[in-house]
Amino acid sequence: MKLREIVELLDAQVLCGDDMDLEIQTACxxxxxxxxLAFIEDQGMLLTGLINPQSVRTAEMLDMRCICFVRGKVPGDDVVELARQRGIAVLTTRYRMFSACGKLYQAGLRGGDC
Amino acid sequence: MSSSSVQPIVQLYEVPGNDFTRAGEASSKVKGILKKLGYDPDAIRRVSIAMYEGEINMVIHANGGIARVEIFPDRVEILLSDQGPGIADVEKAMEEGYSTAPDEVRALGFGAGMGLPNMKKCCDEFRIDTAIGKGTDVYMIIRVRGSKS
Structure with missing residues (x-):
C-alpha cells in the first residue's frame, strides 16, 4: 500500500515525508x-500514541519507514526533525489506535503475523 | 579469513543519564557505521536492537554509563558498563515481563520487562556481571550470519 493511500484512509496530516509513493507492506x-522491539519483525509502519523521541528511535532500529501518531497526537518539532533525518515519514491522525489499525487492515494492510 | 588477527574498529560512547530524549543516540551511530561498512542487515538489526535496549536500561536504571563497541569483520562485540545500583536478581531480571522500572518509565513506552530477554535473544553470546551498589557490565557478541561470516 502506498503512503498516499494510508494518508487518505486515515485522513492524516503529513508532518514529514515527501515520497507519497513509498510502499508500506506491513504495520503494527x-x-x-x-x-x-521484542515482537516486531519487518514491519514498515508503526502506529502509536507515544510522541517522545523514542518512538522514532524504535522505528529507526526496526528499519521502519513511517510512523503514524494516533488520537490526534502531534509530536514536538525535535521529534519530527529526528524522523526527517532518519528518512522516516511522520503522520498524525485523529483516529484512535483501534480504528486507525482497523481502517488499514480493512484496506489490505497486514500485521505480518497472520 | 581469520578474524583474530584483524584489528577491530573501536567506538566509545558516553550514554548520558537522566536524559531519556538522548537514549539511543549511540545505537543510532553504530547502526550508521555498520550500514556504511555494508554489514548484513540481519546483524545490523540485532546489534541495533540489543544496544538500544541496553542504552535505555542504562538511562532508566543506572544514570547512564559507557558503551564500548568493537566491530570485527565477522562479529560485533558490545560492552555496556554502568555504575548504577546493580541487578539484585539476574535470573528474575531475565524473565520476560519482570520489571523493576517505575510507572513513569512505562508511560514513556518502556519497562515492560522485555529489555534484557530481548537483548539476549538478539545476541550469540550474552553475559551480565553485576554487583549491588557498584554497577553492571553487559557483554554482548553478535555474529554476522550473512555474507561476511
Whole structure:
C-alpha cells in the first residue's frame, strides 16, 4: 500500500515525508516500545500514541519507514526533525489506535503475523 | 579469513543519564557505521536492537554509563558498563515481563520487562556481571550470519 493511500484512509496530516509513493507492506500498533522491539519483525509502519523521541528511535532500529501518531497526537518539532533525518515519514491522525489499525487492515494492510 | 588477527574498529560512547530524549543516540551511530561498512542487515538489526535496549536500561536504571563497541569483520562485540545500583536478581531480571522500572518509565513506552530477554535473544553470546551498589557490565557478541561470516 502506498503512503498516499494510508494518508487518505486515515485522513492524516503529513508532518514529514515527501515520497507519497513509498510502499508500506506491513504495520503494527503499540504504545509500548519494549513490545515493538521484542515482537516486531519487518514491519514498515508503526502506529502509536507515544510522541517522545523514542518512538522514532524504535522505528529507526526496526528499519521502519513511517510512523503514524494516533488520537490526534502531534509530536514536538525535535521529534519530527529526528524522523526527517532518519528518512522516516511522520503522520498524525485523529483516529484512535483501534480504528486507525482497523481502517488499514480493512484496506489490505497486514500485521505480518497472520 | 581469520578474524583474530584483524584489528577491530573501536567506538566509545558516553550514554548520558537522566536524559531519556538522548537514549539511543549511540545505537543510532553504530547502526550508521555498520550500514556504511555494508554489514548484513540481519546483524545490523540485532546489534541495533540489543544496544538500544541496553542504552535505555542504562538511562532508566543506572544514570547512564559507557558503551564500548568493537566491530570485527565477522562479529560485533558490545560492552555496556554502568555504575548504577546493580541487578539484585539476574535470573528474575531475565524473565520476560519482570520489571523493576517505575510507572513513569512505562508511560514513556518502556519497562515492560522485555529489555534484557530481548537483548539476549538478539545476541550469540550474552553475559551480565553485576554487583549491588557498584554497577553492571553487559557483554554482548553478535555474529554476522550473512555474507561476511
Amino acid at each position: 500498533g503499540t504504545d509500548m516500545m519494549s513490545d515493538a
